[in-house]
Amino acid sequence: MQNNQLIIETTIIYVKKELANAEGGHDWWHIERVWNNAKLISQTESVNSLVVELAALLHDIADAKFHDGDEEIGPRKAALFLKTLSLDQSIIDHVVKIIRNISFKGGNFTTLFHSTELAVVQDADRLDAIGAIGIARAFNYGGFKNRELYNPQITPNLQMSKEEYKKSAAPTINHFYEKLLLLKDRMNTVTGKQLAQKRHLFMEQFLEQFYTEWEGRG
Ligand code: ADP
Ligand code: NI
Incomplete structure (x- = not known):
């Protein structure tokens, strides 16, 4: 628990720094609202709350719209950051899959991923x-x-x-x-x-x- 708290706090610092110059629709405040929505929805779902919170915090870390439509840039950046934390690989993999699928645009991916954690973060983002x-x-x-x-x-x-x-x-x-x-x-x-x-x-x-x-x- 103590450790998870530290992981979340480290992630918040990273996200705030990365989104310092983001446009109004996808700035830190959007992330904070989605994170709060995700925590609220999680109360009635059976989820790994660390996965939900990390995915909510990192879901817009890089928007493909501003990177020549490269849909992999966000998941890649999140994976690199998560590797700097002491996390199980299974947690990292799950968070990255959520980020990859949350705003699925019907693009390059043939296999769609489903999990309750993804469902929660996707709802949290849509609510905003x-x-x-x-x-x-x-x-x-x-x-x-x-x-x-x-x-x-x-x-x-x-x-x-x-x-x-x-x-x-x-x-x-x-x-x-x-x-x-x-x-x-x-x-x-x-x-x-x-x-x-x-x-x-x-x-x-x-x-x-x-x-x-x-x-x-x-
Ligand atoms: P997301 O990152 O959730 O896929 P977008 O980047 O498409 O969302 O949009 C960010 C915000 O801008 C959303 O609140 C969305 O409703 C709004 N938006 C997107 N396209 C338009 C549009 N054509 N007219 C007005 N608002 C829009
Ligand atoms: Ni978003």
């Missing part, structure tokens, strides 16, 4: 994309990309390919229909589903109020 925080992150991203808040003439397109989606300059409100409102049905754990439901309702209320104000109805 919805609810009040999710709304804030979406408009932050839209602002960064100079997107319109909303445009009644541009309707959401659920059929777009990943490439088309990346290139489209769709208003931020569309992102709710194309991704954020779909996440509650993709949750893995019981607690994750409950928390997602609450955040989902909040987003629906937000959208209702948004249109009311947009259309001058109140």
